[in-house]
Amino acid sequence: MFSFPLLPVMGGIKLFMLLLLSSYALAQQGNENAxxxxxxxxxxxxxxxxxxxYQYSTQSQNGVVGAASLRNGPMLTCQVEVEVPQVCKFILHTKSCALSEVSSMDAGGRPVYRPAATSDAFEAAMAKNPLKFTVEQVTTVHLYPxxxxxxxxxxxxxxxxxxxxxxxxxxxxxxLMNTVHGVCATEYxxxxxxxxxxxxxxxxxxxxxxxxYGRVQDSSPLALIQKLHQPIAKLIRSTQHCNYQFDNRRKHMSAAECTETHVFLPFSHQDNGMSSVVTQRLTLQESQRINSRNFEVEPWRGSWLHFQKAEGKAPVQTGDGVLRTLEDLKELAGIGGGQRRAGLFHMLVSGLRGLRNETLSSALxxxxxxxxxxxxxxLLQCGTAECDSAALQAVRTVAGMPLEMDALVHGLSLQGHADAGRVRDMLSTAKFRQSKAIMxxxxxxxxxxxxxxEGLRIPELTEVSDFMATILExxxxNPEESFLALRVVGVMF
Structure with missing residues (x-):
């Protein structure tokens, strides 16, 4: 370890800090050049x-192979337009989408579809927004919804x-190719x-x-055994087979068909058992020249290609339900009713997991x-990003900020998940108290x-840089506080 005499070389430390903070901008420039x-x-x-x-269709058939001929699952058809205004930069339009569901099976055991009740609303929602995305090599795909x-x-x-x-x-x-399941080893x-x-x-x-195995259920961060979804997911055997046709002269894709087969192994034997088969088809209708060269995106809104867990929370909600549950739970304190207390506490935690950030913040x-x-x-049993944010909000209301609160904040920082919201919450807590654990x-x-x-210029990171620069102004x-800030910046980048 090297040690630096802090007071005699304040000018050098300011220069060192400037170089550290500028690494963020240099990384961005390097990314742009690359x-x-x-x-x-x-x-x-x-x-x-x-x-x-392209004409696009996908359908999912779920059932028990060998036990019954009944198959259920949705079918989707869309007209897909892919604009290429710049090299490897795309704008996806999904038009005339139709959503269907299985109504019966015909004499040959094939499903008969009928329009779903929500098909019209789904068509309007799919057509509302284009999706911009970029592709670098084959494995790096960025979406900009x-x-x-x-x-x-x-x-x-x-x-x-x-x-x-x-x-x-x-x-x-x-x-190695990118899919909705992540980067996959592929036989060609x-x-x-x-x-x-x-x-x-x-x-x-x-x-x-x-x-x-990236899609997880919310669970308590205090649980002794974590990530139980992984061994359960390994009980599913999943394979995918795709066939692509290409135009020999123009080299573009003229047709594609991909079939995914998911078999639930505990209830399966050989080719029989519980399974889900998902089929996608693309057929080229036409290609034409375009004049547009515009492709503007906000880099900090970037997202990945692999599936993300849908939020599944009510669009209109209040915190009144969890508050009533909390009041009922409070009334049981000291008067027995242990079994009812356990049920109410489970209801309280489940209610917290269903709240959006703004609702939970106002109810806290x-x-x-x-x-x-x-x-x-x-809050500590909840495990969602919203509950962690509320916990950090609650920390900032504790007078004197005892060491227990420092330990809690430090523990939250060690979780694997880190997004822009978590950075904002941690920054607000650091502004409230600059202890070593919180910094x-x-x-x-x-x-x-x-x-x-990936080094993108994101507003939250700029705010952190400004905060650290203020401390070192x-x-x-306060030499000790300045030296702590220097070490913290070194850890960041």
Whole structure:
């Protein structure tokens, strides 16, 4: 370890701080330069300044193979337009979407579909917002959805984008490919060859994709055994087989079909048992030139291709329900009714998990007034990002900020999840109290979020940089605080 004499070299420390804070901007510049010099291997499949129109359909058939002929599940059809205003930069439009559901089975055991009751609303919602996305090489895909895009609709569009990511001519780039299940090892087979490979098949074991087990249920962060979803998910065998057809002269994709098969192993034997089969089809209708060259996005709104958990929370909600449950739980204190207390506490935690951030934030002061002890217990058992945010909000109301609160904030910073909201909450807590535990908690959160953001210029990171610069504005006032800030900045970047 090197040690620096703090007071005699204040000018040098200011220069050192300037260099550290500027690393954020330099990383962004490096990313921009790398983007300009990288080769986009998908450019031959989707040429710039063109629009490709596909007919898209997907259906899911769920049932018990070998026990009954009944299959249920939705079917979706859409007209998909893919604009390419710049090289490997795309704008996806989904039009004329129709949502259907199984009504019966015909004599041949095939499902008969009828329009779903929500089909018209679904069509309007799918057509409302285009989806912009970029592709670098084959494995790096960034989505830029509109701010009001619903999570469930974005997941549907993710599935379409995944099907559009056709294998490229350079075979070595097809061994790892990006899908809605993450980056997957892929087996690549050429079935027909002319000037180029015109018929290509892909096969994947989806359980090997890096985000296949990424969708988790909310659970208590205090549980002794964590991530129980992973061993349960491994009881499902999932494979995917795709076939792509290409135009020999223009090299673009003319047709594609992908079939995913998910088999629940405990209730399956050989080819019989509980299964779900998802099929996607794309057929090229036309391609034409376009004049648009515009592709403007806000980088901090970027998202990944792999499926994200849909929020599933009521659009209109209040905190009155959890407050009533808290009051009922408080009344049982000291008068027995242990079994009822357990049920009410479970109801309280479940109610907290269903609240949006703004609803929980406004209800929190009333909850703390009703019973601070029960509120803290419930928040620490909740495990959602909203509950963690509320816990940090509650920390800032504790007079004197005892060491227990420092330990709580530090513990929250060690969780694997870090998003822009968590950075804002940690920054607000650090502004409230600059203890060593909280400052390092801010550093760990920023570091994790910064790495996932790939160096993009994000407002929350700029706010953290401004805060640290303010602390170091005059190092001679509080040398120990300044030296702590320098170490914290070193941890961040």
């Amino acid at each position: 983007e300009q010099t990288s080769t986009c291997v998908l450019a031959s499949r989707y040429k710039a300044y063109k629009k490709y129109v 509109e701010p009001d895009e619903q999570d469930n609709l974005l997941n549907v569009k993710r599935g379409i984008v995944s099907a559009l990511l056709a294998p490229v001519e350079e075979e070595q780039h097809n061994r 087979t050429i079935n027909a060859q002319k000037d180029i490979a015109t018929d290509v098949s892909l096969s994947r074991d989806l359980s090997g994709c890096d985000q296949f 002061p009333r909850m703390l007034d009703a019973s601070a002890a029960l509120t803290w217990q419930a 390092y908690a801010l550093a760990y959160t920023v570091r994790r979020f910064y790495r996932n953001s 005059d190092c001679s006032v």
